[in-house]
Amino acid sequence: MWMQQELRLTPRSRGFHLITDEVVDGLPGLREVSTGLLHLQLLHTSASLTLNENADPDVRHDLDAFLRERIPGDLPYFRHTLEGPDDMPAHICASLLGTQLTLAVRGGRLVLGTWQGLWLGEHRDRGGARRLIATLQGE
Secondary structure (H helix, E strand, C coil), X not given: CEEEEEEEECCCCCEEEECHHHHHHCCHHHHHCCEEEEEEEECCCCEEEEEEECCCHHHHHHHHXXXXXXXXXXXXXXXXXXXXXXXXXXXXXXXXXXXXXXXXEEXXXXXXXXXXXXXXXXXXXXXXXXXXXXXXXXX
8 A cells, every 4th residue: 555645734933843643643544554654755945854752842942952053043154045044054954854754654553662753843933834745655
């Protein structure tokens, strides 16, 4: 079985946000897969996807603080500045963290570790709604 659909994520503020439930709720076909893979591709260059801590929101805060300190928007050698001081740092963060995830599916559920959740990294001050292509394969 192959299925592909686009998911639209609600706009979020800059930072990292748990999106596990939003993704699972948007994929009713997931429940039908006994064994398979879910591939998620974010259709943007200034946001990211990652798999990380799902319980303590301080982890999301700390990663955002770390990246903001390491990749500030006022670096004098940035040339790509027409879209604002947060845009080039957003592209760097997206490239470092990535925009795709492939996850195992078993028994109609994502196979995640006890403390794992899907994160959207919103690296723009006002990034707007984000779109994901979800490709589900399995039996």
